[in-house]
Amino acid sequence: MEGKMINKKGHVFAIGLVIATLIICGVILYSFTQSSKKIEIAMASPYALQELYDKETKFTFYAEDSAHLAENQALFEVCQKGAVSGLSCKPYEPESAYVIWNDTCNPVLSIDELFKKSFNSSFKNFIANYPDETLNNANFSTTIMGSKADINFDIISLKKTPEIVISGILTYSAEHAYDSSFSHNLEIGPDEFRNIYSLVYAKLKECIGRSSDMTLVTSCMNELNPDRWGMKVHSSSSEGKNYLLFDLTSKNKFLFENNGLKFELLVLKFAIKV
Amino acid sequence: MSFKMNKKAVGKELLYFVATVFIIVLLVLFFLLSTFFSPDIPKITEISSIQKEGLISLLAFLNSKTEVDGQNVSMADIMRLAQADEKYKSKLEEESTKIFDPLYGKNVHLVLSSPSPSFYFEVLTTPYFVGEKSIINSTLPSYPNLGIWFGIGEKWKEK
Numbered sequence: 093m094e095g096k097m098i099n100k101k102g103h104v105f106a107i108g109l110v111i112a113t114l115i116i117c118g119v120i121l122y123s124f125t126q127s128s129k130k131i132e133i134a135m136a137s138p139y140a141l142q143e144l145y146d147k148e149t150k151f152t153f154y155a156e157d158s159a160h161l162a163e164n165q166a167l168f169e170v171c172q173k174g175a176v177s178g179l180s181c182k183p184y185e186p187e188s189a190y191v192i193w194n195d196t197c198n199p200v201l202s203i204d205e206l207f208k209k210s211f212n213s214s215f216k217n218f219i220a221n222y223p224d225e226t227l228n229n230a231n232f233s234t235t236i237m238g239s240k241a242d243i244n245f246d247i248i249s250l251k252k253t254p255e256i257v258i259s260g261i262l263t264y265s266a267e268h269a270y271d272s273s274f275s276h277n278l279e280i281g282p283d284e285f286r287n288i289y290s291l292v293y294a295k296l297k298e299c300i301g302r303s304s305d306m307t308l309v310t311s312c313m314n315e316l317n318p319d320r321w322g323m324k325v326h327s328s329s330s331e332g333k334n335y336l337l338f339d340l341t342s343k344n345k346f347l348f349e350n351n352g353l354k355f356e357l358l359v360l361k362f363a364i365k366v
Numbered sequence: 367m368s369f370k371m372n373k374k375a376v377g378k379e380l381l382y383f384v385a386t387v388f389i390i391v392l393l394v395l396f397f398l399l400s401t402f403f404s405p406d407i408p409k410i411t412e413i414s415s416i417q418k419e420g421l422i423s424l425l426a427f428l429n430s431k432t433e434v435d436g437q438n439v440s441m442a443d444i445m446r447l448a449q450a451d452e453k454y455k456s457k458l459e460e461e462s463t464k465i466f467d468p469l470y471g472k473n474v475h476l477v478l479s480s481p482s483p484s485f486y487f488e489v490l491t492t493p494y495f496v497g498e499k500s501i502i503n504s505t506l507p508s509y510p511n512l513g514i515w516f517g518i519g520e521k522w523k524e525k
Contacts (some may be wrong), residue, residue: 106385113389117396146421153425157442346435347446355447 144268158218159276166210166347184363199285244273
């Protein structure tokens with residue numbers, strides 16, 4: 093009889109122990125999964141924010157690289173047009189690749205507008221092709237001064253989607269305002285073309301002062317040695333008037349699109365009446 | 367009589383033993399389950415760090431310049447030119463190996479594909495940088511975009 097009592101207590105104790113353990117495990121497991129969700133949400137926030145910063149880093153790199161390409165393309169287009177624009181600008185008829193520089197058509201008058209127009213057009217195209225709708229529609233302004241191009245983007249709100257919902261009540265998403273402005277150093281800026289104009293006319297004045305003979309003037313003009321350009325001058329005549337034809341070739345190659353991607357030296361051609 | 371008492375004592379001890387084993391099994395199961403349900407914080411941190419490190423390395427590489435024919439040219443431009451010119455392709459491979467191999471072993475691969483006549487290069491998403499393929503796959507979704515960054519022409523516009 094006494095032995096039977098001991099067995100019953102043992103059974104109750106063992107079963108009670110198992111049930112208690114099961115309940116404790118269940119409670120712990122439930123609370124753990126709940127806290128795991130909280131940790132996951134807590135981890136998602138900085139992770140999402142970091143993704144936004146990475147997004148910004150990549151876009152900044154893209155924008156800076158676009159500025160570099162836009163500069164190259166603008167330089168090519170400027171050189172193709174003889175660094176001038178306007179209705180008073182005419183080609184040198186016997187050799188139409190040369191544009192006539194004079195008082196009403198020269199780089200001093202039009203290079204800023206011409207360079208900026210070409211730069212902005214290329215830059216805008218590059219940005220528009222960026223594979224992100226928030227960023228490729230961004231507005232920007234450009235200021236080109238001397239050898240620098242300052243580019244300012246409007247503030248863009250980069251929003252991380254999808255939104256994170258906490259307990260079905262609170263919804264949040266990481267958001268980051270991106271305000272980019274940067275300066276791009278131009279390898280050859282509009283100033284370069286103004287300098288060439290001043291340099292050429294100053295030398296021409298000096299050469300004509302020495303002699304009026306076209307052969308000697310041409311030879312004298314060939315003494316000019318601009319920093320970033322190789323220069324060759326030859327004389328020509330059209331309708332009884334003497335002209336000097338200038339071929340400037342850049343010392344460095346540039347990357348531009350012209351029926352395919354090209355990495356070539358730039359060539360600037362212009363003519364001046366003597 | 368003594369035989370019966372011994373049998374009961376053995377039964378009681380056996381019951382305690384079974385209960386203890388059962389509890390131990392439950393506890394082990396509990397820990398296994400808790401590991402399964404827990405967020406992999408080290409993994410998230412590792413992914414984040416790989417992504418950041420990879421991005422910084424890649425951008426630094428693309429911004430770096432090397433001399434080609436007496437002129438300093440950025441790696442980004444060399445990548446653009448490598449599509450059509452073997453000279454630039456070899457230079458790109460040489461520089462890429464020089465920069466990435468000490469950092470990531472042989473896990474950085476450069477692929478220049480030509481899906482259209484336009485100048486376009488594509489960098490494979492895997493097996494980039496360090497870590498397992500699965501991590502890289504799931505954490506560098508922007509990587510193909512890097513390829514598009516340097517695409518020029520119709521293919522780029524399509525993307």
